[in-house]
Amino acid sequence: MEVxxxxxxxxxxxxxxxxxxxxxxxxxxxxxxxxxxxELVRMHRAKALGLAGSLTKDEYLAEDIVQxxxxxxxxxxxxxxxxxxxxxxxxxxxxxxAYMKLRRxxxxxxxxxxxxxxxxxxxxxxxxxxxxxxxxGDIDSILFHLASQAQEASKNGSNPEQCLIRKETLxxxxxxxxxxxxxERDIFEARFFGELPPSEIASLFGTTTAGVYNSLSRSRxxxxxxxxxxxxxxxxxxxxxxxxxxxxxxxxxPN
Amino acid sequence: xxxxxDRDWSKTWTSAAWAVHGAVSYTDKKHLTLTDVMGFxxxxxxMNIDPEIMSIAAPTMFPGGYILRRxxxxxxxxxxxxxxxxxxxxxxxxxxMALVQSSIDRGIPAISFDLFIxxxxxxxxxxxxxxxxxxxxxSKDGTIPYSKFADPKELLFVTTIxxxxxxxxxxxxxxxxxxxxxxxxxxxxxxxxxxxxxxxLAGYEAWMNVLKERRADEHGHAFNVxxxxxxxxxxxxxxxxxxxxxxxxxxxxxxxxxxxxEAAKHYAEVSAAFVELRDMFPFPQGGAPKDPDDAERAIGxxxxxxxxxxxxxxxxxxLFHFMKEYYSETWIN
Numbered sequence: 001m002e003v004x005x006x007x008x009x010x011x012x013x014x015x016x017x018x019x020x021x022x023x024x025x026x027x028x029x030x031x032x033x034x035x036x037x038x039e040l041v042r043m044h045r046a047k048a049l050g051l052a053g054s055l056t057k058d059e060y061l062a063e064d065i066v067q068x069x070x071x072x073x074x075x076x077x078x079x080x081x082x083x084x085x086x087x088x089x090x091x092x093x094x095x096x097x098a099y100m101k102l103r104r105x106x107x108x109x110x111x112x113x114x115x116x117x118x119x120x121x122x123x124x125x126x127x128x129x130x131x132x133x134x135x136x137g138d139i140d141s142i143l144f145h146l147a148s149q150a151q152e153a154s155k156n157g158s159n160p161e162q163c164l165i166r167k168e169t170l171x172x173x174x175x176x177x178x179x180x181x182x183x184e185r186d187i188f189e190a191r192f193f194g195e196l197p198p199s200e201i202a203s204l205f206g207t208t209t210a211g212v213y214n215s216l217s218r219s220r221x222x223x224x225x226x227x228x229x230x231x232x233x234x235x236x237x238x239x240x241x242x243x244x245x246x247x248x249x250x251x252x253x254p255n
Numbered sequence: 256x257x258x259x260x261d262r263d264w265s266k267t268w269t270s271a272a273w274a275v276h277g278a279v280s281y282t283d284k285k286h287l288t289l290t291d292v293m294g295f296x297x298x299x300x301x302m303n304i305d306p307e308i309m310s311i312a313a314p315t316m317f318p319g320g321y322i323l324r325r326x327x328x329x330x331x332x333x334x335x336x337x338x339x340x341x342x343x344x345x346x347x348x349x350x351x352m353a354l355v356q357s358s359i360d361r362g363i364p365a366i367s368f369d370l371f372i373x374x375x376x377x378x379x380x381x382x383x384x385x386x387x388x389x390x391x392x393x394s395k396d397g398t399i400p401y402s403k404f405a406d407p408k409e410l411l412f413v414t415t416i417x418x419x420x421x422x423x424x425x426x427x428x429x430x431x432x433x434x435x436x437x438x439x440x441x442x443x444x445x446x447x448x449x450x451x452x453x454x455x456l457a458g459y460e461a462w463m464n465v466l467k468e469r470r471a472d473e474h475g476h477a478f479n480v481x482x483x484x485x486x487x488x489x490x491x492x493x494x495x496x497x498x499x500x501x502x503x504x505x506x507x508x509x510x511x512x513x514x515x516x517e518a519a520k521h522y523a524e525v526s527a528a529f530v531e532l533r534d535m536f537p538f539p540q541g542g543a544p545k546d547p548d549d550a551e552r553a554i555g556x557x558x559x560x561x562x563x564x565x566x567x568x569x570x571x572x573x574l575f576h577f578m579k580e581y582y583s584e585t586w587i588n
Contacts, residue, residue: 224406225406228345232345250359255273
């Protein structure tokens with residue numbers, strides 16, 4: 001039923017053994033195994049990639065879509081409620097992104113570059129860091145990978161401006177995540193990537209469910225503040241670049 | 256009739272009207288006084304009651320965007336509204352900031368909420384280099400960092416004045432009466448507050464019930480007394496000023512003069528009852544609304560106020576119907 005992109009296919013070989021492995025990873029993650037935890041993250045990304053691939057029938061387009069979906073996911077962190085399920089939500093974003101791309105006729109519009117006819121088996125690396133060396137359980141690593149990919153794409157790609165914006169966005173997200181302390185970040189990542197229920201995160205980090213909720217809501221508040229601070233800075237700069245007035249103060253209202 | 260003739264008419268406890276008047280004073284309609292604004296926006300006639308404990312929040316618990324838009328509409332302005340919920344996404348923050356700044360660039364402050372305290376206030380300046388807004392509400396005149404402005408507790412509320420339209424005095428009065436009568440009869444759109452508050456004349460019954468069951472929160476009760484008493488002072492003054500100003504000879508001028516004059520007398524009675532209530536329950540101390548004697552005396556005063564206001568609303572209702580379709584000047588039947 002699903003046409004899987006080649007890159008993702010090895011990860012998803014054999015649905016049954018997959019389900020069993022997932023069960024095992026959850027078990028191990030529960031007992032505090034970080035390796036298993038990273039494995040869960042990889043799988044969720046692979047699932048998203050599979051979905052995007054089946055919708056677009058194009059491996060690279062699928063990669064793009066998942067990347068964009070992840071960016072979108074980051075940018076909308078502030079609107080995530082405690083009860084929302086990350087995977088389902090990411091899938092919805094992937095779906096929307098895919099449909100949008102397809103409606104527009106793919107990333108290249110009506111023109112498909114020559115290489116994309118050559119099938120999925122291109123050998124030349126599309127990015128500085130290849131997907132194999134990325135630790136998908138680590139936000140820093142993921143962001144670094146995505147950013148360097150975007151940079152590479154801006155050098156080779158058809159729309160350098162868009163790629164540059166993406167690179168800057170990714171660096172922005174990276175900067176945002178840095179405002180959290182280590183523990184907040186870990187809990188945040190566990191929720192964000194692992195889609196683990198707060199009770200499991202609590203036992204993973206040796207805290208209470210209430211503690212997890214507190215940490216998550218603190219993290220979200222911090223991220224929101226940081227996002228706003230950065231975007232206001234950019235807004236003010238943009239106004240300056242447009243030559244808009246810097247300062248205007250009317251007479252104070254009476255009484 | 257001992258209503259407050261000698262009070263300061265440049266101040267009000269209704270911060271929405273204060274802010275609207277403040278913004279309007281920067282436009283071509285600067286001749287409108289605070290009394291005019293209180294009357295034409297309907298704020299002088301409002302009563303929004305929390306039927307549980309007479310909560311302090313009730314007077315400002317109305318759909319702000321809707322009410323302020325209509326307020327400005329009544330005064331002859333088109334307006335813009337921003338009210339995204341917190342946490343506000345960065346793209347919306349930028350749009351709201353641009354709305355505020357463009358209004359200030361045109362020389363008119365933007366109306367906002369919860370600048371320093373949870374009441375309406377005005378943003379009258381900005382400084383991109385320091386990333387500060389200059390703002391004022393009833394509590395304070397000062398600066399607000401952009402980052403604090405962008406991080407509101409509930410929603411990022413801004414209303415700005417766009418165009419000034421040349422509404423006639425007839426349109427202004429008709430639109431005002433429409434709001435006043437709808438509110439008094441409990442027909443105003445309440446959006447998310449529906450069912451939580453009791454409006455207009457029915458508010459009196461809800462209020463008396465809270466006192467009867469000795470459930471009134473001292474602080475909140477006194478605040479409601481202060482806000483509504485202040486509003487009714489303005490109502491009586493607005494009506495008698497209008498009765499005086501409509502001094503022409505045609506059927507419209509005559510009818511307005513008569514109805515407004517009659518309504519003014521009734522509202523003066525309401526205002527007088529509230530003068531006594533304010534003495535009994537001063538804000539913020541609050542008096543003793545749970546004390547049986549005080550509660551019963553207050554219920555008596557509210558009953559008097561309700562009877563008078565009911566008659567006043569009947570006059571305004573009749574005038575509203577007339578303003579929609581004037582009678583014949585002369586009828587020979």
